[in-house]
């Protein structure tokens with residue numbers, strides 16, 4: 139079965155060679171066109187992963203005579219084993235058939251959906267959210283966009299982790315927010331370098347971003363560590379923006395502690411959605427939750443600015459908004475358990491194979507999300523310069539695409555997507571092993 143047959147949405151190279159290269163500002167009748175595209179998004183767009191992935195796809199070829207295995211980016215929804223639950227599908231179908239999802243919605247989202255999200259997030263939070271604290275967005279990414287637009291003022295800077303989910307870099311660049319990076323420490327289970335934070339923050343710092351569960355590292359932060367993050371942020375006078383879009387994708391022992399637990403220490407904006415948990419990124423719904431018992435977001439106009447930004451951007455589909463209460467309330471826990479069991483199995487599978495591949499190691503087994511970060515031991519390889527070189531040659535020789543760590547800010551690391559069919563992963567690891575044996579230093583082979 140070819141990749142195209144497997145799923146029409148699977149992003150793989152098309153191997154098309156025609157290129158249309160024509161620039162023209164004047165046509166044959168002598169008309170001068172007065173318009174041209176701006177480069178407003180030029181820089182920001184280079185910060186997304188797409189460019190790297192397509193460059194690697196360009197290195198794949200038919201001559202290799204192996205299917206292309208696209209394990210550089212992730213969208214588990216294209217694989218039948220990760221199909222969303224029937225409760226979620228029914229919820230959408232019911233709304234669609236009822237005709238209740240056909241109208242415009244308010245900028246903040248419809249009340250039943252906001253109320254349902256508040257209840258979903260409340261759990262054992264000490265400071266309960268109400269529907270008024272919830273704003274619906276077209277996916278979690280639009281939440282990032284709206285929040286960054288609301289915070290960007292001249293000279294403002296924002297603290298982002300390294301490695302990071304690259305959309306944050308792109309959105310910050312587009313909004314004109316200066317980015318300052320703090321490290322996640324692999325030797326400390328990817329904890330945040332708290333001292334580093336104090337060193338890079340100044341009077342123009344507005345926020346710190348905490349992604350938990352962490353994409354791409356795959357860790358889940360402890361209560362103790364998050365409390366320290368909250369205390370550090372309070373000391374610096376900055377808010378915490380936490381991205382908990384992977385809150386339902388945990389397969390290790392550490393449970394998620396919502397950052398909102400520390401809202402009495404520091405105001406917290408929680409970004410979330412159903413894209414990852416329910417494996418439906420195409421449904422495009424997410425939320426911003428204002429965890430702010432002291433009313434800081436109101437007194438600093440942040441809440442107002444977010445609402446104003448929401449008034450001028452497209453809303454998530456009303457059909458999905460109206461289905462959201464049923465999706466959140468009726469989904470059986472067994473759906474998440476099944477999904478997470480497959481991911482855990484895939485992690486174990488990769489780690490088992492890596493035991494036989496000394497030049498690719500996994501310092502910290504992921505316990506969440508859908509990626510596995512590996513470190514490349516380049517000293518064991520003969521003719522590989524760095525992680526990008528490794529991935530380019532892997533694509534060229536094996537039609538296998540992994541993401542070079544450099545794209546995430548981690549030089550000489552590599553990211554493997556585990557949110558795929560296990561057979562594909564097995565095929566990929568066999569090719570990786572063959573590749574590493576071929577490129578190993580002679581002394582190492584015997």
Ligand SMILES: *Cc1c(COP(=O)(O)O)cnc(C)c1O
Pocket residue numbers: 276277278279280303349353381383411412413414419422423424
């Ligand atoms: C996928 C992802 C998002 C984007 O979520 P959408 O709901 O698809 O917009 C945001 N943050 C992180 C960390 C992600 O992995």
